[in-house]
Amino acid sequence: MNESPSEIVTDLVDLTEVDFEQLSSIPSHQTGETSPDSALAHALQRILREAKNPASAIAGFQSSI
Numbered sequence: 341m342n343e344s345p346s347e348i349v350t351d352l353v354d355l356t357e358v359d360f361e362q363l364s365s366i367p368s369h370q371t372g373e374t375s376p377d378s379a380l381a382h383a384l385q386r387i388l389r390e391a392k393n394p395a396s397a398i399a400g401f402q403s404s405i
Contacts, residue, residue, distance in 0.1 A: 370385050 355363065364384055369375055375381065 360388065 364381055365374055366380075368378065
């Protein structure tokens with residue numbers, strides 16, 4: 341019998357309760373400074389943009405039915 345685990349195990353950090361302003365103010369591990377050009381900053385900007393305009397974040401498809 342296949343038994344599936346009741347919980348998905350992941351190494352991802354749960355950030356649901358963290359404010360984006362707090363995330364963007366975290367200093368870089370390497371430089372000790374915040375950077376507006378970091379990958380995290382770009383990802384946060386994209387998430388905020390998509391939250392303001394959810395239509396652009398929806399994927400569509402064509403059905404032949």
